[in-house]
Amino acid sequence: MKQWIAFWNILKKDMRAYYLKPPNISWGLVFPVAWAAMFFIKSGRGLESVRTLLPGLMAFSILFGTTSLLSVTITFEKKNRSFERLLLAPISLELLMLSKTSGAILFGMANPLVPLVLAMFLTDLSGISWVALLPAALLISISSTFLGLFIAVSVSEVFEAQTFSNFFRFPMIFLCGLFFPVSSLPVFLRPFSYLLPLTYGVDILHGAIHGGNAMPLIWDFLIIMIFCIVLFYISLKIILKRWII
Amino acid sequence: MIELLYFRNSYPMTKLIEVKEITKKFDDITAVDGISFSVARGELFGFLGPNGAGKTTTINMLTGLARPDSGTISIGGVDCSKNPKAAQSLFGVVPDESNLYPELSGFDNLCFCAALYGMGDKERRKKAASLLETFGLKEAGHRKFAGYSRGMKRKLTIAAGVIHNPPLLFLDEPTTGIDVASARLIRQLIAELRDTGTTIFLTTHYIEEAERLCDRIAFIVNGRIVRIDSVANLLQPVKGMHSMMIFVSGMKPDLSMTLSSTFPDLRFSIPSGNMIRVESGAPIFVSPLARFLEDRNIDVMEARRLRPSLEDVFAQITGIESEKMKKEKEKKGGGS
Numbered sequence: 371m372k373q374w375i376a377f378w379n380i381l382k383k384d385m386r387a388y389y390l391k392p393p394n395i396s397w398g399l400v401f402p403v404a405w406a407a408m409f410f411i412k413s414g415r416g417l418e419s420v421r422t423l424l425p426g427l428m429a430f431s432i433l434f435g436t437t438s439l440l441s442v443t444i445t446f447e448k449k450n451r452s453f454e455r456l457l458l459a460p461i462s463l464e465l466l467m468l469s470k471t472s473g474a475i476l477f478g479m480a481n482p483l484v485p486l487v488l489a490m491f492l493t494d495l496s497g498i499s500w501v502a503l504l505p506a507a508l509l510i511s512i513s514s515t516f517l518g519l520f521i522a523v524s525v526s527e528v529f530e531a532q533t534f535s536n537f538f539r540f541p542m543i544f545l546c547g548l549f550f551p552v553s554s555l556p557v558f559l560r561p562f563s564y565l566l567p568l569t570y571g572v573d574i575l576h577g578a579i580h581g582g583n584a585m586p587l588i589w590d591f592l593i594i595m596i597f598c599i600v601l602f603y604i605s606l607k608i609i610l611k612r613w614i615i
Numbered sequence: 616m617i618e619l620l621y622f623r624n625s626y627p628m629t630k631l632i633e634v635k636e637i638t639k640k641f642d643d644i645t646a647v648d649g650i651s652f653s654v655a656r657g658e659l660f661g662f663l664g665p666n667g668a669g670k671t672t673t674i675n676m677l678t679g680l681a682r683p684d685s686g687t688i689s690i691g692g693v694d695c696s697k698n699p700k701a702a703q704s705l706f707g708v709v710p711d712e713s714n715l716y717p718e719l720s721g722f723d724n725l726c727f728c729a730a731l732y733g734m735g736d737k738e739r740r741k742k743a744a745s746l747l748e749t750f751g752l753k754e755a756g757h758r759k760f761a762g763y764s765r766g767m768k769r770k771l772t773i774a775a776g777v778i779h780n781p782p783l784l785f786l787d788e789p790t791t792g793i794d795v796a797s798a799r800l801i802r803q804l805i806a807e808l809r810d811t812g813t814t815i816f817l818t819t820h821y822i823e824e825a826e827r828l829c830d831r832i833a834f835i836v837n838g839r840i841v842r843i844d845s846v847a848n849l850l851q852p853v854k855g856m857h858s859m860m861i862f863v864s865g866m867k868p869d870l871s872m873t874l875s876s877t878f879p880d881l882r883f884s885i886p887s888g889n890m891i892r893v894e895s896g897a898p899i900f901v902s903p904l905a906r907f908l909e910d911r912n913i914d915v916m917e918a919r920r921l922r923p924s925l926e927d928v929f930a931q932i933t934g935i936e937s938e939k940m941k942k943e944k945e946k947k948g949g950g951s
């Protein structure tokens with residue numbers, strides 16, 4: 371019970387102090403919309419292409435809405451030493467890190483609503499498999515957040531965390547099949563695609579929205595879940611090694 | 616308070632902290648070098664030493680922010696060297712730096728810290744408001760921590776350390792960097808906490824502070840405890856030592872010599888042009904000295920008995936003048 375009071379208040383504090391601030395909201399909302407418009411215009415196709423663009427846009431807005439947040443909630447707090455308070459609190463490290471990341475995960479879940487609602491006005495969205503789409507969005511959000519966590523605990527400065535998250539996420543737009551299928555990439559790049567959790571999440575979204583998945587969905591789900599667990603525990607290990615000296 | 620009583624009754628042992636032979640190295644420096652000590656329940660234990668002696672490193676190991684390379688730590692009967700999280704609900708920590716959340720108000724900071732220890736909503740709001748009042752931060756309570764002065768930050772950090780009424784409190788240089796009145800307030804508060812049964816582990820470089828507050832003191836230099844004893848015992852060797860400072864005007868050049876030959880039981884030194892320092896193994900009487908000086912046309916302006924202090928003990932034991940150490944500290948700026 372006491373641990374959950376701590377959990378909830380850490381989450382609430384991060385929400386109030388960081389997530390619901392204008393820069394984050396604009397980054398999470400305006401940026402994906404701008405990209406959506408750009409891709410739509412560039413594709414030069416009619417409204418029927420909205421459906422094939424939607425999976426990539428949703429994944430994109432989740433990825434950009436989550437990864438950079440951890441540089442503030444984790445790296446910045448470590449830097450100004452307030453993170454020590456959390457390490458000193460009688461709450462297990464697992465629960466602590468879940469409370470530090472669940473804000474970003476929820477925020478990541480809210481972001482793809484923007485392209486989704488826009489698409490609803492532009493085209494008919496009937497036939498979407500919500501049963502696959504919603505858990506896929508959640509898993510993309512979790513894996514992107516934990517990737518951000520992994521980066522945030524591996525560096526010491528906020529700018530490093532931001533640089534590294536861009537180092538990962540810009541290539542991911544092209545490597546993970548957001549707008550072009552992985553099979554269209556040069557052969558030597560494909561192994562990198564399969565090393566990134568987003569590839570599997572995006573594949574589920576394609577399957578859920580227009581039936582264009584490259585792998586069986588059950589495999590996609592399984593693999594992205596394994597990525598989430600591994601990224602989380604590696605991050606905990608790094609914290610124990612680097613921060614509890 | 617109820618929690619505290621429960622805690623006290625449930626472990627009938629007297630040692631709350633027991634540390635055996637802990638060592639911590641950072642690359643090539645040994646920050647803490649095989650120290651052992653114990654702190655009794657209800658005791659106010661002082662950790663005194665110059666900059667870089669290993670005080671903060673010791674606190675970090677006790678509280679679970681650092682792992683000792685070797686040795687054991689037990690707090691409240693829990694072996695913390697194996698499981699650093701196990702004892703964390705038993706204590707509060709006031710770190711050497713004021714590390715609250717800059718973007719939260721003072722009040723929200725306190726409530727948040729209470730919530731970390733599982734305190735309920737109503738209870739923590741009430742306690743936060745009362746602590747703001749105690750620390751004279753009531754007006755500033757709604758302002759962001761980022762805008763606080765250094766002393767205000769320090770006070771709020773101390774309030775955050777005690778908000779969950781911990782039975783054990785670690786204080787890392789609580790009064791560094793704050794004004795005299797606030798420092799007095801904080802010392803008063805520390806004394807009150809001790810009187811209501813809180814066990815306190817205090818590091819400081821203010822010797823008078825340690826002398827006034829602590830039951831027992833450990834002197835730590837270069838990662839080693841050079842002396843550990845009660846304040847009364849520490850003052851013992853200096854107790855049999857009496858000294859006096861006489862302020863005069865019209866000093867004569869060979870005064871020290873003539874004084875020594877007239878009063879062979881006393882030792883004299885002239886630290887400056889208008890002062891004579893007198894030392895003796897027995898109480899010093901002023902009137903013969905004053906008469907002697909007046910006979911030589913030297914006016915006695917004032918004679919002051921010098922109280923034996925821990926400072927003397929410290930200087931004697933460590934070979935470090937505490938003045939020097941204090942100056943270094945002030946240069947460094949300490950706290951924030």
Ligand SMILES: Nc1ncnc2c1ncn2[C@@H]1O[C@H](COP(=O)(O)OP(=O)(O)OP(=O)(O)O)[C@@H](O)[C@H]1O
Pocket residue numbers: 615641644645646664665666667668669670671672673711820
């Ligand atoms: N994280 C660290 N990495 C490397 N060396 C460290 C680290 N922390 C402490 N040290 C070294 O260990 C020694 C003890 O430092 P510590 O902070 O414990 O001293 P202190 O007694 O608290 O001093 P102060 O009065 O200045 O606070 C110092 O030589 C310091 O440089």
Ligand SMILES: [Mg+2]
Pocket residue numbers: 670671672711787
């Ligand atoms: Mg220190």
